[in-house]
Amino acid sequence: MALTREPSGSLASTFKEAKVRDYWGRRPDSPRRPRLLERLYPYIFNNPSRGSSFLQEFFAVSPGQLQDPFFSHAVRWGGGMRNLAFLSPEYRSCLSGYDPREELARWLPESFAGRDLLCRAQVLEIELFLAGFLLSSQGDRVAMAHSVEMRHPFLDYRVIDFAFRLPPHWKMRGLQEKYLLRRACRNLLPQRIASRAKHPYRAPVSALFSAASPADYVDDLLSGESLKASGYFDPDKVARLYQRVRETPPGTLGEFANMALMGVISTEILHRQFLASASYQGARRLTPDLVRYGAERKMEEREWRYCTDRP
Known part of the structure; x- marks a missing residue:
């Protein structure tokens, strides 16, 4: 505990x-x-x-x-x-x-x-x-x-x-x-x-993409084949972003590029673990309820199933 x-x-x-x-x-x-x-x-x-x-x-x-x-x-x-x-x-x-x-x-x-x-x-x-x-x-x-x-x-x-x-x-x-x-x-x-000042912990995001780190699964997730299969991201734009992150000296890249690439990787992991898995494909889809400040309603079909009919 x-x-x-x-x-x-x-x-x-x-x-x-x-x-x-x-x-x-x-x-x-x-x-x-x-x-x-x-x-x-x-x-x-x-x-x-x-x-x-x-x-x-x-x-x-x-x-x-x-x-x-x-x-x-x-x-x-x-x-x-x-x-x-x-x-x-x-x-x-x-x-x-x-x-x-x-x-x-x-x-x-x-x-x-x-x-x-x-x-x-x-x-x-x-x-x-x-x-x-x-x-x-x-x-x-x-x-x-x-x-x-x-x-x-x-x-x-x-x-x-x-x-x-x-x-x-x-x-x-x-x-x-x-x-x-x-x-x-x-x-x-x-x-x-x-009286000490706040100093939050910061995840070493950039280290994941450096040439010295083991990036075998990162390369796989960010490959054109993987991105085309999931369909969420533009493979060419992600490839250019990944190349820029890999080539920029450590500590000089802005937060946006690192976090954008981390967002792509996280989405691809979630897709493989859940949406693309056989167990998920056979599960019955549910429409969730929203309860906010005592007002309960059903989510509209348009809200819940954005882009589920992707190519």
Whole structure:
């Protein structure tokens, strides 16, 4: 059994990026505001090749964007949208006219747009990230695969109820995240731990594609034959991306290229393990129910079976 702090970030608020971008959007011409992002991510921006131009391109925000109810996550989604360029023409055609934000808006409570910035960020993080990814893919599944049971004290309903009622200034003071949690534990932990800055773990994604690493299954998954068989991606575009990643010196390639290639590989693995397996082909297909804030409905056929009739 293991005790974990997850999901203290989603509840006590660690959305410093959104706060800085909101601050920047109200003064878009300020030369100092973009540099606040370097304080947030020193482990990313210590590369000389990724200086102020990267900050301006990736994180820049205009005053008009501040009214977007999804403002806190828009910069992440914008980066993800770039990955659609690697889909095959058939799949891009299937997604034409579909905006996932419209589907998301139907899940959210009616009062969502009127809440403060940090509260909206927390709701989105909990809906999209917490249960399906953080607690499942990175938590319970990994732990139970090694016979470890996880215990999440921050998921106690009383803690959640209290956290949701906190005003923004108790969630974050300046750029100090988890402000109230740090105050509550200041006499329980050594000062060096209670006051230290966040430094998340980072998966060594680029090492998977380097020439020195064993990449036999990577080459197989990214081969033209494999990509044509699954039909999700454009083999020529993926091949050019893979070649660029392999030829770029370690530590100089941007996050987008690495994560785009990892997305392709992950999709191909899932396809082989499940969709292309004989056991899945013989299983009866089910249409899931969606339950969001007490409103239950059936997913429409168009929503659930996007592109299942691929060539």
